[in-house]
Amino acid sequence: xxxxxxEDRVREIIADHVALEGPLLPIFHALQAxxxxxxxLAVPVIAEVLNLGRAEVHGVMSFYHDFRKEPAGxxxxxxxxxxxxxxxxxxxxxxxxxxxxxxxxxxxxxxxNVTLEPVFCLGLCACAPAAMVDGKVVGRVDAAKLxxxxxxxxx
Amino acid sequence: xxxxxxxxxxxxxxALGADEVAAAVKAEAAKRGMDVTVVRNGxxxxxxxxxxxxxxxxxxxxxxxPVDAADVAGLFEAGxxxxxxxxxxxxxxxxxxxxxxxxxxxxGVIDPLSLGxxxxxxxxxxxxxxxxxxxxQIVAEVTESGLRGRGGAGFPxxxxxxxxxxxxxxxxxxxxxxxxxxxxxxxDRMIMEGDPFTLIEGMIIAGIAVxxxxxxxxxxxxxxxxxxxMHRAVxxxxxxxxxxxxxxxxxxxxxxxxxxxxxxxVCGEETSLLNSLEGKRGVVRAKPPLPALQGxxxxxxxxxNVISLATVPVIMEKGAAFYKDFxxxxxxxxxxxxxxxxxxxxxxxxxxxxxxLGDIVDKIGGGTASGRPVKAVQVGGPLGAYFPRALFDTPFxxxxxxxxxxxxxxxxxxxxxxxxxxxxxxxxxxxxxxIESCGKCTPCRIGAVRGVETxxxxxxxxxxxxxxxxDLCNTMKFGSLCALGxxxxxxxxxxxxxFPDDFARSKEAAE
Numbered sequence: 001x002x003x004x005x006x007e008d009r010v011r012e013i014i015a016d017h018v019a020l021e022g023p024l025l026p027i028f029h030a031l032q033a034x035x036x037x038x039x040x041l042a043v044p045v046i047a048e049v050l051n052l053g054r055a056e057v058h059g060v061m062s063f064y065h066d067f068r069k070e071p072a073g074x075x076x077x078x079x080x081x082x083x084x085x086x087x088x089x090x091x092x093x094x095x096x097x098x099x100x101x102x103x104x105x106x107x108x109x110x111x112x113n114v115t116l117e118p119v120f121c122l123g124l125c126a127c128a129p130a131a132m133v134d135g136k137v138v139g140r141v142d143a144a145k146l147x148x149x150x151x152x153x154x155x
Numbered sequence: 156x157x158x159x160x161x162x163x164x165x166x167x168x169x170a171l172g173a174d175e176v177a178a179a180v181k182a183e184a185a186k187r188g189m190d191v192t193v194v195r196n197g198x199x200x201x202x203x204x205x206x207x208x209x210x211x212x213x214x215x216x217x218x219x220x221p222v223d224a225a226d227v228a229g230l231f232e233a234g235x236x237x238x239x240x241x242x243x244x245x246x247x248x249x250x251x252x253x254x255x256x257x258x259x260x261x262x263g264v265i266d267p268l269s270l271g272x273x274x275x276x277x278x279x280x281x282x283x284x285x286x287x288x289x290x291x292q293i294v295a296e297v298t299e300s301g302l303r304g305r306g307g308a309g310f311p312x313x314x315x316x317x318x319x320x321x322x323x324x325x326x327x328x329x330x331x332x333x334x335x336x337x338x339x340x341x342x343d344r345m346i347m348e349g350d351p352f353t354l355i356e357g358m359i360i361a362g363i364a365v366x367x368x369x370x371x372x373x374x375x376x377x378x379x380x381x382x383x384x385m386h387r388a389v390x391x392x393x394x395x396x397x398x399x400x401x402x403x404x405x406x407x408x409x410x411x412x413x414x415x416x417x418x419x420x421v422c423g424e425e426t427s428l429l430n431s432l433e434g435k436r437g438v439v440r441a442k443p444p445l446p447a448l449q450g451x452x453x454x455x456x457x458x459x460n461v462i463s464l465a466t467v468p469v470i471m472e473k474g475a476a477f478y479k480d481f482x483x484x485x486x487x488x489x490x491x492x493x494x495x496x497x498x499x500x501x502x503x504x505x506x507x508x509x510x511x512l513g514d515i516v517d518k519i520g521g522g523t524a525s526g527r528p529v530k531a532v533q534v535g536g537p538l539g540a541y542f543p544r545a546l547f548d549t550p551f552x553x554x555x556x557x558x559x560x561x562x563x564x565x566x567x568x569x570x571x572x573x574x575x576x577x578x579x580x581x582x583x584x585x586x587x588x589x590i591e592s593c594g595k596c597t598p599c600r601i602g603a604v605r606g607v608e609t610x611x612x613x614x615x616x617x618x619x620x621x622x623x624x625x626d627l628c629n630t631m632k633f634g635s636l637c638a639l640g641x642x643x644x645x646x647x648x649x650x651x652x653x654f655p656d657d658f659a660r661s662k663e664a665a666e
Contacts, residue, residue, distance in 0.1 A: 020412075021452060024434030029415060050434075063436040063593075064417035066376050082338030082587075083533055083580070084569045087496035088524065120420060120537075120587065122377050123341035124170050125569065126202035126494065126501030135379050139170030 005039035014042075014049050024050065024060055028067050037068040073108040073115040075153035078132040079141075081118045084125035093129045093141050094118070100147070101155055113154040157190045160235075161209040161216070163263065165198035165348050166380040167341070172223060173206040179227035180208070187231060197349015199263035200503030201250055209245055210235045218245035250500055250519065255481060257473075257489050258466045259505045262349035268387055270395050273352040279403075281471030285360045286405045293364035294320055297467060299475035301487025305342075306332055306423075306460030307535065307564040307638070309486075309553040312467075315457060318447035319365040322455035327367035329358050330432065330451055330458045333374040333381070334416050334423040337536025339495040339567030343461035345503055347374070347381040350465070351388035352397075357464035359402055359409045360471055361457055368408040371451070372461075373428055375416040385413045420537075420591040424637045425458040427593060438593040439637045460565070462491060483509035486552035486563075494520045496533075496569035513547030516570055527572035531654065533580075535564025537587050538642035540649035541577065560652075562645065577654035582610040584646040588639060599640025602631040606647065613658055621658070624651070 013030050017023045027046060031038045038061060047054045061067045079094050101109050101116055108115045124130035127139035133149055141149075162168075162177040177193055184191035199207060199218075207220035208230070219230060219240040230238055242248060256262075265272040273279070285293050298313025319327060331354065335343040346354060358370040372389075374382050389411050392398040402409050414432060416422050422431045426440035429451050450456025466488065470478045478488045486508035492515060495501050499521030516522070516532055523529055531541040540561035542549065549559050556563045571580075585606030592599045606627055612620035628644035635641040651658060 022414075022432050022434040025414065025417060025431065028417070060434065060436050063438075064419050066416075066418035083537060083583070084339045084496040084567075086580075086583070087569055087571045087575065119377060119418075120591070121336055121338045121340075122166070122170075123335065123344040124167050125339045125341060125496065125567065126498070126503075127167050127171055127205065128496065130170065132377075137166050137170040137380070139167060 005035055005041060007041060007045060009034075010039065010042045010045055011049070014046060018049060024057070025064075028061060028064075032067060036071045040069060074113050075134055076115045076117060077149065077153065078117045078119040078122075080120070080122050080124070080128070080130045082121040082125075084121075085129040088128050089142075090129035093131075093143070093146055096143060096146055097150070100150055109155055111154070114150070157192045159192050159194055159211045161194045161196045163198045163206060164195035164267070164380070164384070165205070165345060166378070167202050168198055168205040168207070169380065171205045171221065175224040176206045176208060176222050176227060179224040183227050183231050194266050196265065197262045197267050198345055198503075199245060199251060200259065200345065201248065201500070202502040203500055204242065207242075207245070212244075215244045215246060218242040218248065250502070250504065253519075254505050255489050255507055256505050257469045257478070257481075258353070258462060259346065259350070259491060259503065260469065261353065262346055265350065267349050267351055267384055268391060270352060270391055270397065273350070277472060278352055278468070279356060279397075281468035282356050282360055282403070285363055285471050286403065286407070290320055290364050290366060293360060293471070296475045297364070297470060300470045300478040301475075301482070301485070302463060302466060302470060302478070303486070303553065304460055305462035305466070305490070305565065307337075307562065309563065312459065312463050315447055315459070316361065316365050318445065319367070319455045319457050322448050324455050326369070326454050327365055328451045328454055328456040329361045329365075329367045329370035329464075330429065330456055331358060331370065331372040331461055331464055332423065332425060332428055332458055333372050333378075333461045334428060335378070335461070335565065336375060336420040336423045337538070337565050337567050339533070339569040340493050340536060340565045341495075342491040342493055342503060342566070344378050344381050346461060346465050347378070348384045351385050352392065353465045353468055354385075354461055355388060355392055355397065355411060357467035358411060359398070359407075360467050361459065361464060362409045363402075363407055365455075365457055367457065368410070370409065370411045371432060372411060372413045373416060373422070373432055374413060375422075376418055382413065382415055389413060419593075420587075421593045421637075421639055424639065426637070428458065429456065436593070438595045441636060462565075481507035483507070483550055483552045484554055486554070490551065490563075490566050492519075492551070493565075493567040494570070495567060497523045497525055497572050498570040499524050508550075508552045510551050511547060512542060512549045512551065513544075515551065515568065516547070520568075520570060523570060523572040525572045525574075527574065529570055530573045530575050531571045531577065533569040533571070533646060534567070535562040535645075536567050537584060538562070538638055538645055539564045539567075540645040541580065541653060542649070543653040545653070560645070560649065562642070577650040577657040578610065578614055581647045581650040582607060582614070584643055585610060588643040592639060596634070596636040596640060598631045598634035599636070599643075602627055602635075602640060603643060606631075606643070610647075621651075
């Protein structure tokens with residue numbers, strides 16, 4: 001993942017999507033795929049290219065839970081907080097994860113390895129509690145499975 | 156001859172180790188020098204048996220599950236015959252056999268990315284028939300079938316299509332709402348991962364019916380596997396002439412683009428979704444104007460749920476009368492029930508409307524996974540009501556559930572055992588609404604925050620808080636712009652009404 005976003009590359013990414021109908025979310029997604037977050041130097045560039053106000057671009061970006069202003073930890077662990085997961089002990093899994101990682105929701109461990117995020121439903125409601133580790137789904141998460149996951153991501 | 160082994164690619168199967176099983180199958184076959192083709196099919200919907208591995212037998216497909224990668228060598232050793240994980244013929248498993256699979260007829264059966272396989276199992280028959288018909292004839296057929304929006308609102312699909320068809324515009328759109336955010340629902344995900352061409356075929360038929368040439372599938376970002384399968388299916392469809400400048404050589408133009416959401420529950424509301432698709436904040440729009448007249452980029456737009464559109468091909472294939480024959484009252488056809496949470500046999504069960512809630516939970520679902528008594532079932536996602544056992548005789552239908560102050564929603568059911576604290580669930584409903592509110596209307600934005608505080612007061616034993624909560628729910632129900640604020644009172648008030656002890660007990664605990 002390139003550490004220092006260059007304006008040239010940001011412009012290229014924007015140019016790849018500008019012909020779409022409603023290009024803003026695809027642009028944010030593409031930037032985040034490249035950099036792990038949406039670099040803030042992209043905001044005025046997007047505003048200029050799409051002929052929007054900077055506040056508008058910022059407003060759209062900040063509306064959505066997915067888009068980050070800053071990079072996450074090396075690994076992102078998402079734990080489902082929705083009802084089906086709660087019905088089979090999801091809350092205890094969440095609490096255990098927070099305790100073991102020493103962070104609250106959206107927090108990143110001190111070693112920078114893991115960011116913990118809540119998610120509301122992964123569609124794995126018949127094999128709950130569910131989690132997602134770097135985009136990979138995990139079902140029937142119990143304490144032992146959680147401990148294994150956290151060990152694997154170097155918590 | 157090559158041996159075919161099916162290992163699902165469905166996210167639920169993957170979450171339980173299907174990728175590792177598929178790799179183990181390939182490795183074991185190579186080790187034994189056997190000619191094995193691994194087909195990554197969708198899920199049959201029996202999630203407690205996933206990963207469910209199938210092999211082609213003389214009498215049909217034989218199932219084995221739940222399979223762990225460590226079981227694979229043993230299955231080969233047993234020649235995929237007698238084995239402790241053997242389930243017999245998959246389609247004879249009672250949970251599967253007793254279903255009426257129309258929308259999901261191919262899901263779990265075929266290779267989701269093979270248009271040839273799709274056609275060999277009845278795909279494109281509906282589209283070919285539609286291509287022989289006029290737009291108004293297609294709209295009439297869909298109207299006649301009684302199909303209603305499966306996203307939750309239950310609005311008649313044919314009537315929505317007619318509004319778009321009658322609108323005059325240079326460009327119209329078909330937008331698929333695949334922002335399936337309700338807990339306990341995964342039917343959209345399963346069909347996109349297991350039979351994406353059914354959705355694409357439904358979109359094309361809708362396009363021909365109303366005169367739209369472009370379709371969007373807006374999929375939530377929490378479904379990366381569905382996004383990938385849909386992308387690949389659209390590309391395959393384009394390469395094979397199903398999509399593009401001339402659909403199956405008919406001269407009809409129709410193309411599809413997959414878009415990904417960004418983690419906002421409210422974008423499952425159709426006007427928020429349209430704003431999001433346009434690259435705006437996903438805030439709700441006031442209606443009118445209806446999206447059917449001024450939708451995506453201000454053009455007439457059909458916004459339909461995945462399951463509504465994925466059901467259109469079977470209606471066109473078998474006819475409106477066939478489809479309409481299933482069901483109860485004004486709820487016609489079949490509904491893919493998604494049985495989830497603390498339940499023994501969790502998964503997707505497609506059946507005609509009309510089963511009672513009790514039969515669904517106790518007979519089909521087999522009661523709780525924990526073995527404890529069922530306390531409550533939330534029907535219809537985070538905005539749906541909690542039903543107690545006393546209402547288990549309610550038949551599954553739109554009007555029937557509305558009559559009990561509940562809703563069918565997207566047909567997800569979350570089962571809770573007697574350890575559930577309904578005050579906590581009521582608080583969660585308010586908390587969720589506060590987190591996910593788009594902020595446009597006051598009853599939702601402020602009401603949900605006050606709702607959390609008020610439930611906390613009740614929990615702390617403040618008797619004056621209960622009338623406030625009821626009043627607040629009333630304001631949210633009637634004053635909110637969309638279903639997020641408007642329906643959050645359903646889980647809250649159903650918990651208060653049906654489980655008063657949970658709200659009183661907290662008071663005693665506080666004292």
